[in-house]
Amino acid sequence: MAVFRIERFTPLPAAEAWRRVTDWERHGDTVPLTAVTVRTDPPTRNGTVFVARTGLGPLGFDDPMEVVRWVPPAAGRAGLCELEKRGSLVRGRASIDVCPTGAGSHVIWVEELWVRLLPRGADPLLASGGRRVFGRVLDTLLAD
Numbered sequence: 001m002a003v004f005r006i007e008r009f010t011p012l013p014a015a016e017a018w019r020r021v022t023d024w025e026r027h028g029d030t031v032p033l034t035a036v037t038v039r040t041d042p043p044t045r046n047g048t049v050f051v052a053r054t055g056l057g058p059l060g061f062d063d064p065m066e067v068v069r070w071v072p073p074a075a076g077r078a079g080l081c082e083l084e085k086r087g088s089l090v091r092g093r094a095s096i097d098v099c100p101t102g103a104g105s106h107v108i109w110v111e112e113l114w115v116r117l118l119p120r121g122a123d124p125l126l127a128s129g130g131r132r133v134f135g136r137v138l139d140t141l142l143a144d
Helices: 014-021 024-030 120-143
Strands: 002-010 034-038 049-056 059-071 079-086 090-101 104-115
Touching (some): 002 120, 024 034, 024 049, 059 090, 104 120
Antiparallel strands (some): 002 104, 034 049, 090 104
């Protein structure tokens, strides 16, 4: 299983940083060849399901995810979102923490990925790629 962690500090208040990093459809705007579709009615909550479809035309794969813990930040309290990846190709978990700071907020993204068909020896490369791709996602979402 590949594990990676990304941290960003932003001047955005925790509630705004949270809103941006949990805007699932916008994640697809920054991941190459990927579109994200939310399959449950808003608002996001425990049980929300969304799918990241990566590929070109019929060649690609779905990465279905479910929100299993949803605690938005409030009154100086950190927010926490936990996701389970339940695809046939990609499995694992992710957590997104948004912590208020005196100067804005601190965002921490931790992901554990297992990709079927990849040998365990590929985990360091997968983790490195994940840090790069999802680091860019956070940078874009927090910069707007």
